[in-house]
Amino acid sequence: MMNGRLMPRSCSSSTASFHGGGGGGGYASRSTTPSRNRGDYPLSQTPVSYPSAEDQQVGEPVDDAPRSGDSISVTIRFRPLSEREYQRGDEIAWYADGDKIVRNEYNPMTAYAFDRVFGPNTITEEVYEVAARPVVKAAMEGINGTVFAYGVTSSGKTHTMHGDQNSPGIIPLAIKDVFSIIQDTPGREFLLRVSYLEIYNEVINDLLDPTGQNLRVREDAQGTYVEGIKEEVVLSPGHALSFIAAGEEHRHVGSNNFNLFSSRSHTIFTLMIESSAHGDEYDGVIFSQLNLIDLAGSESSKTETTGLRRKEGSYINKSLLTLGTVIGKLSEGKASHVPYRDSKLTRLLQSSLSGHGHVSLICTITPASSNLEETHNTLKFASRAKRVEIYASRNRIIDEKSLIKKYQREISSLREELDQFKRGMLLEEGQVKMQSRLEEEEEAKAALMSRIQRLTKLILVSSKNTIPGYLGDTPSHQRSHSASEDDKLDVLRDGSLKLDGENQKDSSTSALTIPSDAYHFKHRRSSSKWNDDISQAGSTITETTQVGELISGSSCASKLPIDEVTLSDHMDLLVEQVKMLAGEIAFGTSTLKRLVEQSMNDPESSKTQEIIFGILFYLHSSLSYC
Numbered sequence: 001m002m003n004g005r006l007m008p009r010s011c012s013s014s015t016a017s018f019h020g021g022g023g024g025g026g027y028a029s030r031s032t033t034p035s036r037n038r039g040d041y042p043l044s045q046t047p048v049s050y051p052s053a054e055d056q057q058v059g060e061p062v063d064d065a066p067r068s069g070d071s072i073s074v075t076i077r078f079r080p081l082s083e084r085e086y087q088r089g090d091e092i093a094w095y096a097d098g099d100k101i102v103r104n105e106y107n108p109m110t111a112y113a114f115d116r117v118f119g120p121n122t123i124t125e126e127v128y129e130v131a132a133r134p135v136v137k138a139a140m141e142g143i144n145g146t147v148f149a150y151g152v153t154s155s156g157k158t159h160t161m162h163g164d165q166n167s168p169g170i171i172p173l174a175i176k177d178v179f180s181i182i183q184d185t186p187g188r189e190f191l192l193r194v195s196y197l198e199i200y201n202e203v204i205n206d207l208l209d210p211t212g213q214n215l216r217v218r219e220d221a222q223g224t225y226v227e228g229i230k231e232e233v234v235l236s237p238g239h240a241l242s243f244i245a246a247g248e249e250h251r252h253v254g255s256n257n258f259n260l261f262s263s264r265s266h267t268i269f270t271l272m273i274e275s276s277a278h279g280d281e282y283d284g285v286i287f288s289q290l291n292l293i294d295l296a297g298s299e300s301s302k303t304e305t306t307g308l309r310r311k312e313g314s315y316i317n318k319s320l321l322t323l324g325t326v327i328g329k330l331s332e333g334k335a336s337h338v339p340y341r342d343s344k345l346t347r348l349l350q351s352s353l354s355g356h357g358h359v360s361l362i363c364t365i366t367p368a369s370s371n372l373e374e375t376h377n378t379l380k381f382a383s384r385a386k387r388v389e390i391y392a393s394r395n396r397i398i399d400e401k402s403l404i405k406k407y408q409r410e411i412s413s414l415r416e417e418l419d420q421f422k423r424g425m426l427l428e429e430g431q432v433k434m435q436s437r438l439e440e441e442e443e444a445k446a447a448l449m450s451r452i453q454r455l456t457k458l459i460l461v462s463s464k465n466t467i468p469g470y471l472g473d474t475p476s477h478q479r480s481h482s483a484s485e486d487d488k489l490d491v492l493r494d495g496s497l498k499l500d501g502e503n504q505k506d507s508s509t510s511a512l513t514i515p516s517d518a519y520h521f522k523h524r525r526s527s528s529k530w531n532d533d534i535s536q537a538g539s540t541i542t543e544t545t546q547v548g549e550l551i552s553g554s555s556c557a558s559k560l561p562i563d564e565v566t567l568s569d570h571m572d573l574l575v576e577q578v579k580m581l582a583g584e585i586a587f588g589t590s591t592l593k594r595l596v597e598q599s600m601n602d603p604e605s606s607k608t609q610e611i612i613f614g615i616l617f618y619l620h621s622s623l624s625y626c
């Protein structure tokens with residue numbers, strides 16, 4: 001029921017290029033109206049059925065009437081005809097007429113205008129630039145943001161939000177961008193946390209904590225929230241992606257007769273961003289939330305599912321219907337009752353939809369004539385959403401409740417304590433001390449330094465930061481993790497993951513060397529280009545974060561004199577280390593499962609077997625390391 005996304009999706013990349021990359025080729029020869037801008041679709045000659053006159057009215061391009069507020073950004077993304085649709089003789093029913101209009105092939109009067117329409121050959125990076133980047137950027141500046149993909153089953157929502165190895169989706173692209181923005185903002189300190197949940201059959205489950213089932217939605221002055229959801233501090237793009245990967249293991253996925261790996265739940269990945277200016281520039285803490293949502297797809301009776309799938313489908317349809325009603329009410333702009341409480345999805349999206357932040361809706365559609373009506377419904381939904389007004393503004397500055405402030409305060413009081421401690425030690429210099437007293441003092445000093453060090457590293461700063469004295473008393477070798485000076489986790493360009501420095505000599509840490517292919521598969525929805533980029537972004541940020549140490553914790557500790565690090569410090573590092581390894585192992589295991597499935601379908605593939613072998617080796621090594 002779960003998992004299984006990598007294989008078919010990487011297999012389907014050949015399907016995608018077969019259709020999407022078709023260009024003029026064989027398909028173009030079917031075209032009857034080549035003058036129109038329809039991307040590379042095969043064009044239909046035979047009308048199937050015309051939309052009704054009523055639809056045509058609804059379907060007029062959206063008006064450009066001035067609005068007092070801003071509106072939801074609505075973009076449409078076509079996917080190419082699938083091989084299955086093509087083989088069953090589907091025709092093009094809808095097409096992109098330029099980059100703002102979707103037009104009906106059979107009735108050209110039926111057309112809808114949007115902020116942007118992406119044809120079937122558009123790559124996700126382009127969609128990201130237009131539909132998500134501004135929201136991500138604003139979120140980094142303190143304005144809440146929500147990006148969600150909406151569309152019928154198999155229209156390309158997960159492809160858009162998560163992507164695959166060849167085409168990273170909005171979520172990995174956003175994560176990468178967030179870290180680049182931190183790197184480009186030397187004047188501020190950031191603290192990032194993530195949570196990941198699914199709404200399955202109207203039940204909220206925590207994807208980062210399998211014991212967090214059936215969680216409740218609560219409300220406070222800031223809006224709705226999920227009680228008891230696990231939030232993890234993240235230190236690098238790879239770290240954040242490893243949480244998503246581990247979470248994906250628990251997501252409900254199953255096949256219907258349109259999509260072998262259909263999402264059976266809505267998922268919400270949330271990035272909580274706190275930031276504040278350094279030192280004298282300090283002007284309070286800004287907090288914002290970025291929600292990246294992959295909805296389950298609506299299903300028609302044609303989906304022909306039975307039993308469990310039908311039950312899931314009815315929950316999915318019901319919550320999407322409520323979303324439609326909520327959007328409809330909001331688009332009317334009247335102060336009428338908006339039924340947010342009728343579904344968990346709308347309840348959780350309440351503050352986003354009621355206008356307190358940027359909202360970007362990406363509607364994914366198929367051009368296929370067999371989905372003519374479903375696509376039309378998506379377009380009507382998108383058109384209504386366009387009329388919803390929002391008034392996005394920077395969040396109130398929070399100070400007292402912020403985690404970054406808590407850490408900053410703790411760091412400065414620990415530093416003070418350390419200073420006093422050192423002064424005390426100096427004053428007593430010259431006195432003959434008991435050996436045990438000396439040891440105690442050294443231990444206490446090391447504990448203080450270690451705590452300062454660990455807290456400091458949870459706060460992300462650009463490596464371009466040159467503020468002197470920022471590191472206080474922390475010795476530079478403990479703070480900086482450049483390859484030359486210190487042990488660090490280095491994600492190499494060729495995709496292999498290994499520790500350098502002393503760790504290479506250490507048999508326990510060498511267990512963390514991951515075979516190159518396995519590492520690419522580790523990010524199952526990531527392309528190698530993406531991995532390269534992550535490694536770059538990750539390595540710059542790593543200099544000021546703890547990620548390398550989280551994995552190579554024992555080696556980091558071993559740099560300090562043995563008695564300078566307390567047992568509890570060791571334990572903390574080990575816990576973090578185990579968490580990371582558990583994520584890696586979950587990832588490796590699921591990849592393995594899919595590869596085994598693939599190798600059963602294609603026993604000849606020696607490449608697959610090679611990769612399986614690599615992953616087995618990696619899992620074995622990780623387990624021995626644990």
Ligand SMILES: Nc1ncnc2c1ncn2[C@@H]1O[C@H](COP(=O)(O)OP(=O)(O)OP(=O)(O)O)[C@@H](O)[C@H]1O
Nearest residue numbers: 012016079153154155156157158159259262263297
């Ligand atoms: N823009 C695209 N280009 C190429 N292939 C695509 C595109 N969009 C989707 N696909 C392919 O179509 C198939 C279905 O896509 P996907 O699983 O993303 O649909 P979905 O809307 O998430 O479906 P569901 O709601 O059932 O989960 C996948 O094989 C995917 O790789």
